[in-house]
Amino acid sequence: MTTEMQEIAITEEKPLLTGQADAAKDAVELAARILLDQGQEHTVETPHGVLHVTLHGSRTSRRPAILTFHDVGLDSKSCFDPLFKFEEMQEIVKNFTLIHINAPGQEEGAPAYPPGYQYPSMETIAEMIPAVLQFFNFRTVIGVGVGAGAYVLSKFTLANPDAVEGLVLVNIDTDARGWLDWAAQKLSSVTSSLTEQILCHLFSQEELSSNTDVVQFHRERINKASNLVNIELFWKSYNGRRDLSLDRNYTFKCPVMLVVGDQAPYEEAAVECNSKLDPTTTSFLKMADAGGLPQLTQPAKLTEAFKYFIQGMGYSKCFSIVLHKGFLWILHKKIIKEFLLLLKEKKKSNLYSLLKYRYFPFCCSS
Structure with a gap:
C-alpha cells in the first residue's frame, strides 16, 4: 500500500484555500439549483394514456430515482417545489434524479378535457407508472406521494414491490369512502364550490379559518386554473378510490415513512394506516403545529426527516463523501x-x- x-x-x-473552497461550494450549489429549476419536460405514452413528467438530474444515475406524485388540486410544481428547492434539501437533490409525475391533465396549462371524458381511476393511474420508469430507464425508485399521490404510489408499490426501495407517504388515506363520507361529499358539492371542497381536503380547519397566505395563494390559483374541469375529474376519481386492504400480512415490502401534520384533516387516517403496517420497517412522523401540507409550510423539518430516511436505506456514505469534500476537491485543477x-x-x-x-x-x- x-x-x-x-x-x-x-x-x-x-493548496485549496478556505475562500476558494467556499467559492467552489457556492458554484456547485448554484449549478444544482439551475438544473433543478430548469428540469426536462417529457410527455410519456402509457398503455392508459399520456402523462406529463418533469425530470431533474441525470438519467444515468445508478441510484434509485426519487419519484413524486402530487395531491388533488395541485400539480408537481405547486406540491413539491417548496420542498425540493429548499436549501437544505440540495444535499439530497445533488445525488438523486427527481422524477415528478403529473396526474393526467393536472399539469399547469393543460387543455381541458371535453365533456363526457372518461377519467382514469386511481388504480389505472397507478398502472401508468411502470411506463414512466421504463421511459427513463430506472429500475427502482424512492416514492414520495401526498394525499391522492400517496394513494397512487401505495397502489403502485403493492403491485410492483421490487421497483420501490422506499416510500414516503404524506396525508395517506388507504380506506375507501364510507357511506357517511359519501353523503357528506354529496352535501358539500351542493353547498360549496369545487375550490372550497379541495381546500378543505388540502388544509386544516385552523388554516382555513385563519385564511393563511398559503390558503389564499392556492384558492386563487385553483380558481384561475384553465384546467379546472380536469381537476374536478381527478377529485372525483380520488373520492371513488377503493380500499387498499392493508394489514400486517398484506403490506409494503420496503421501508415506509408516514408523515402527517397534527392538525391535518387526514391525521386520523394516517394513524390508522400506521397501525396496519410492519412496525419494524415503518416510521411515523406526526409534525407538531403543522396543517395539511407540511411540505409547503415546514420544509425544514420534513427535509431533516427525509435525510434520515434516505440514510437509513444505506445512502449515508454517498452524502458524507460527495457532499462534504468530494466536489470541492474535484474542482481543483x-x-x-x-x-x-x-x-x-x-x-x-x-x-x-x-x-x-x-x-x-x-x-x-x-
Whole structure:
C-alpha cells in the first residue's frame, strides 16, 4: 500500500484555500439549483394514456430515482417545489434524479378535457407508472406521494414491490369512502364550490379559518386554473378510490415513512394506516403545529426527516463523501489532472487509493 501511494503522491504548490473552497461550494450549489429549476419536460405514452413528467438530474444515475406524485388540486410544481428547492434539501437533490409525475391533465396549462371524458381511476393511474420508469430507464425508485399521490404510489408499490426501495407517504388515506363520507361529499358539492371542497381536503380547519397566505395563494390559483374541469375529474376519481386492504400480512415490502401534520384533516387516517403496517420497517412522523401540507409550510423539518430516511436505506456514505469534500476537491485543477492520467492508464486501484487514503481518509474505517 505504501509503494502504491508513493506512485501517485501529489505535491500541491498551492493548496485549496478556505475562500476558494467556499467559492467552489457556492458554484456547485448554484449549478444544482439551475438544473433543478430548469428540469426536462417529457410527455410519456402509457398503455392508459399520456402523462406529463418533469425530470431533474441525470438519467444515468445508478441510484434509485426519487419519484413524486402530487395531491388533488395541485400539480408537481405547486406540491413539491417548496420542498425540493429548499436549501437544505440540495444535499439530497445533488445525488438523486427527481422524477415528478403529473396526474393526467393536472399539469399547469393543460387543455381541458371535453365533456363526457372518461377519467382514469386511481388504480389505472397507478398502472401508468411502470411506463414512466421504463421511459427513463430506472429500475427502482424512492416514492414520495401526498394525499391522492400517496394513494397512487401505495397502489403502485403493492403491485410492483421490487421497483420501490422506499416510500414516503404524506396525508395517506388507504380506506375507501364510507357511506357517511359519501353523503357528506354529496352535501358539500351542493353547498360549496369545487375550490372550497379541495381546500378543505388540502388544509386544516385552523388554516382555513385563519385564511393563511398559503390558503389564499392556492384558492386563487385553483380558481384561475384553465384546467379546472380536469381537476374536478381527478377529485372525483380520488373520492371513488377503493380500499387498499392493508394489514400486517398484506403490506409494503420496503421501508415506509408516514408523515402527517397534527392538525391535518387526514391525521386520523394516517394513524390508522400506521397501525396496519410492519412496525419494524415503518416510521411515523406526526409534525407538531403543522396543517395539511407540511411540505409547503415546514420544509425544514420534513427535509431533516427525509435525510434520515434516505440514510437509513444505506445512502449515508454517498452524502458524507460527495457532499462534504468530494466536489470541492474535484474542482481543483491538480486533482482533475491526476484523475485524467489515472483514467487514461486504467489504474483503477491507484484511483481508489487516491480517493480513499489521500483525500477522504475520514472514511477509511468503513
